[in-house]
Each structure stands twice: as structure tokens, then as C-alpha cells.
Amino acid sequence: MDNNEEQIISKQDVSYVASLARLDLNDDELESFTVQLSAVLVHAKDLSSIDLSDLPPTSHPLALKNVFRLDTARESISREEVLSVAPQRTETGFLVPPILGED
């Protein structure tokens, strides 16, 4: 990697972002992801070359309004069908390891 190139994102940044995203990276991955993410962010710097001050952000191509339906009960997928494809289940719910770290 070109040492003169500005280091946009550090290994510490990548490690922090990975923890926010619930991903665990080993040292090699940390190294290569830092280089690769930096390259994308260096490219993205071209956005700062345009004057965007008068432009509102667009979050969606359609002028979306909230879409509501009547609050009436209707048929949905049965609980049994949903639970049958879960990794682990109880009779009526999803089963997960302890949340507070204790049994």
C-alpha cells in the first residue's frame, strides 16, 4: 500500500465498527479489511468536491407516505410453521442462550 496515501480509517476504527456490527475479526482480516475499506472511503472523498449545501437528502426514489391498513385481524403464517424452521425452539417460542450471562 502507498504510504503517502491518507489513512482514512484505522485498524482501531475497523475493529470498533466490527464490534458494532457483531462481527469478530482476526488480525489478518483486520489488516485486509482496513486497506479495502480505506480504498472505498478514499473514492468516496470525491463527494466533498461538489457543493451539496442546497440539496435536500433523498432517502427513497418514491415520494413515500405512510401506508396504513385497517386494524383488523387477518390470517398470517402459523406459529408452528415459523417455529419449525427456527434453530432452537420451545413449545411456543424461540430458544436462545442466557441473555444476562447466568442460568
Next chain:
Amino acid sequence: MQSRIDTFKFDSASSIASQVSKGRVSAMEITEQHLARIKSLNSDLNAFITVSDNLARSQAEKIDKKFKNGETLGPLAGVPIAIKDNIVVRGVETTCASKILKGWTPPYNATVIDKLIEADAVIVGKSNMDEFAMGSSTEHSAFGPTKNPFDLDRVPGGSSGGSAAAVAANLVPIALGSDTGGSIRQPAAFCGVLGLKPTYGFVSRYGLVAFASSLDQIGPFAKTIEDMKLLMTVISGHDSNDSTSLNFETTPVLNPSKTDIKGLRVGIVKEFNEGLTSNIAVSLKNAIEKLQVAGAVIEEVSIPSVKFCLSAYYLIAPAEASSNLARFDGVRYGARENGDNVEQMMIATRTKGFGDEVKRRIMLGTYALSKGYYDAYYKSAQQVRTLVIREFSKVYSSVDILLSPTTPSTAFKIGEKLDDPMEMYLSDIMTIPTNLAGHPAINVPFGSDDSGLPIGLQIMAPALKDGKLLSIANFLLSQEGN
């Protein structure tokens, strides 16, 4: 260069549907014939992750029974179709080409699947793709890369590479893919088939596993315009299960009367003409000449913001992906790794379940959305999106359609761009702008390069002009090779 093109004769969807509807051939015969084709070529091409032979045979049986009972069959009677593996089919494993969903069988159908079944189509399998539709080569699949049928050493493009390859090799006449930044058009270009990204909201996304929700759109692959129209007519329309589905007062016309090219105003985007390979530049020039001869008015136009679309896209799409893919945590579906507590379980599941490209994009998106960087990255990208929409709208006040190549180069070698994500991202440079704008665009095969690899041209149009795209694509197809 080893090719698997022309191993089988091409049977169009419309001709199959017509024959099955008249009882000249049974849906089961057609199904068996196509399952046999898939069986004989899939080991070379790896176009399918799952072949749904049981479902296909039971659908064919139902269709043949309907015919025997004197019922009228649907518009896709007995037509075999491939479904990209990020669209859920009840009871058929849906993996998104990821280890994290391996073995998951969805308990419901996507809206497009219900519509296909209603139309008497036969779902023969789930096609290969880049994991969670993130990629431009189908190399980022947990189930191995798909090969380009024109040259087995090359990629079919991506992310819908399996669908494109399956149609190109005549394993199926039609297929569904999804397009977030070019994932239908780019593989269609690399494999020499038609591929349409419809107007955003034209086809329901219910049951499409979300990558970047404001950009994703399901669309068709085919070899003839008639088949494109047939499939689009079946899958499009309002769906109350998708709050971003367009609710038309009048359904957009997909089958306009023969488009008169005379007087058609065609814009050539100046910014897309830089850095083309000479073969692609020649194809574009030929197409322009054909249109001119038929009476079209050609105008060079400038959309300066397209230069910034790649950057904007690689912030917006990962940002949305980082949020959408938070749901894969090992709790409700898919794979689970062990952990001492729930958080360790989630970290272990995601770390082992996601491939590198998906991890890269999740982290990029998480970074772009994080405190201190949101304004500089995510918000700037959204402002560029506004600029792009405004510039397109200005250009469309003086031209009817835009014409460009679909890709800057033809299909590249397997492995060539794997270590350099930025280089890979550049293959979507011409397809991304229409996703940001929400407009429709189509790939039309037009000529080939010196090695015989297909070249694709892209026609773009304003929102809801999908029918117009099909008509103009039809004209170009009729001119190819003339």
C-alpha cells in the same frame, strides 16, 4: 475457450405456453426435458444452488390435470423458470448464497412466486448469486462461482449470475433476478441475454430478501421481447404486502403498439463514453447508426453527477444493508453457532455465517451511519441522490431515452478482480445511476467482442416507461448483426 452455448435448442416461454395450452405437449414433458438439461449442464455452469425437481413435477402434474379437466391454463402454462435464490419459495431451501441461511426453508411465498404459480409457470430451481446480492461476478457465493456459458473461465456477472447463465445456456427460457445497482443488467450483458430492471415499485418486493430496500427491484431475464412482456405482465402490479409497491390508477402499458423510431429522441450520455473498450465503443456506434437510419434524433447529453454515483451508491447501499442484515443473528431462522450467552452466540453466528464481501459492506455501512461520520458520508450520498434525480429529470425534458453500454468491459476472468473490491465495484458504474433515480433500464445484447463474448447496451427511460424500453429493445434486437 470452452463454451456451453448452443448445447440445447432454444424454446421460448411464449411458444411453450402456447403449446401446453393447446395440449400439443404436456407440462410434464417440458418439465422433464428442462430438468434433464439442468442436470447435464449444471455441474459445468453451477447456475443453480437448488434444483426444485419435486416442486416442479408436482406443479406440472397439476397443470396437466387442469388441462384434462378442460380448464383454461395461465399465460405461463408449463413454462420452466429459474428463481434467484434471494426470492423465497415456500418449502424450497432459500440460501441467498450464504452459509448463514443454509438449510432454511421459508414458510411463505414471495408475491412474485404466488403470481407465477397462479400463471401456471413451473419453478425448476433457485439460481446462484453473489451472497445477499452483493457482488458483480457471482464469485461471492458460498456455493462456488457460476461460470459464463460463453467461456467457462469467465464470470457470468452478478449478482444474478445464475439466472443470466441459465437463460443464456437454454436451461430455462426465463428467470427472475434482482437489481440493486446493476445485478440484472450487468450479468445479462455478460451472458448475452435481455435483462430488465423495472421502475422501482413496479414489481412487489415482498419475499425478496432485502439488501438495500430503497434500491432493490425484482426483474426478468429472457431472450425475446415477447417473453419479457409475458413475464413482466405476470409479476408486476400493486401488492398490499409491500408498502413501497406502486398503486397505479392506470396500469403502465407494457405492450404498446409498434414503436415508431422516427422522431425518437435518443440521448447519449457523454460521461459514459470515457474508457470504453474499442469493441464496446463500436457496438454503441453501430446501434446509434441503426437508430439514426430509422429516423431517431441523436443528441449528446451530459449528466455530470453520474461521476459521483459510484461513491454515493457504495455508501447508501451498504448503509441500508447493515441495517437489513442485522436480522441474521441466529435467533429465528438459519444457522446458529454456539455461544455462552446470547450476544456471543450472535457474534459467532454472524462471523461464521457471512462471507467477506458481506462483512465488508456491513462494516462500511455501519461506519457511514455512525456518529461523527453520518453527515460526511451517508447524508452527502443522499444529497447526491437528489442531484442525480434532478439532472436525469432535466435531461428527460429534451430526450425520450438514454443509450449507453451496460458495462465498461465484457465478461472478465474468474478471480481477476476478487482481491480488489474497488475494481470490482467499477463494473457497475453505468448501471448504478438508474437505481439511485428509481428509473427502469434494460440490457440488450448487441454484438460481441474479438473473443466472441457478448456486448450489452443499456437503454434507460423515465419512471414507468418500462413498456417503451421493451419496444426500443425490440428494435435494436431486430437490427443486431444486420
